[in-house]
Amino acid sequence: MKRRGLSGVVTIILIILLVLVAIGIIWSAIRPPIEEVGERISGDCLTLNVEPLSCTDNGNGAYTVNFIRNAGAGTLSDVSVVFYDTTNDQTQVVSWIANGGGLPLPELQTGLVTFNPALSNVDEVNVAAVTQPGDTPITCKIPESRLPVSCGSTN
Secondary structure (H helix, E strand, O other), X not given: OOOOOOOHHHXXXXXXXXXXXXXXXXXXXXXXXXXXXXXXXXXXXXXOOEEEEEEXXXXXXXXXXXXXXXXXOOOOOEEEEEEEEOOOOEEEEEEOHHHOOOOOOOOOOEEEEEEOOOOOOOOEEEEEEEEOOOOXXXXXXXXXXXXXXXXXXXO
């Protein structure tokens, strides 16, 4: 009785099938994180541009922040106002909408928010655009080139 091995054609077909199965297993493992990251990245963040104009310490723990939406396409759903206490290395983020802001804020228009942050010593403020392409709002990154605005006292 002669034993015969697998022919070359059958061996190649089995190798191709094993490779396809391996690719399918790997793809099913990495696809969900890739799709999740894709949902969090918004093209609007590349074109939306809001920047702080001024910050005033009203003297009673309240700060008034004036900001502008510069030219740039995109759907602005909110503006996050970031208060900095550089002495104690703390920050507090405040929603413009939740504090009486109104949308839509057209291009080249200004917004104003007055807020009493829980920080003990607010000395700077910055703003970030918020967009919502899906169910979850996305806060756009503040460009590194944009410096925060100093909060001065009216007194």
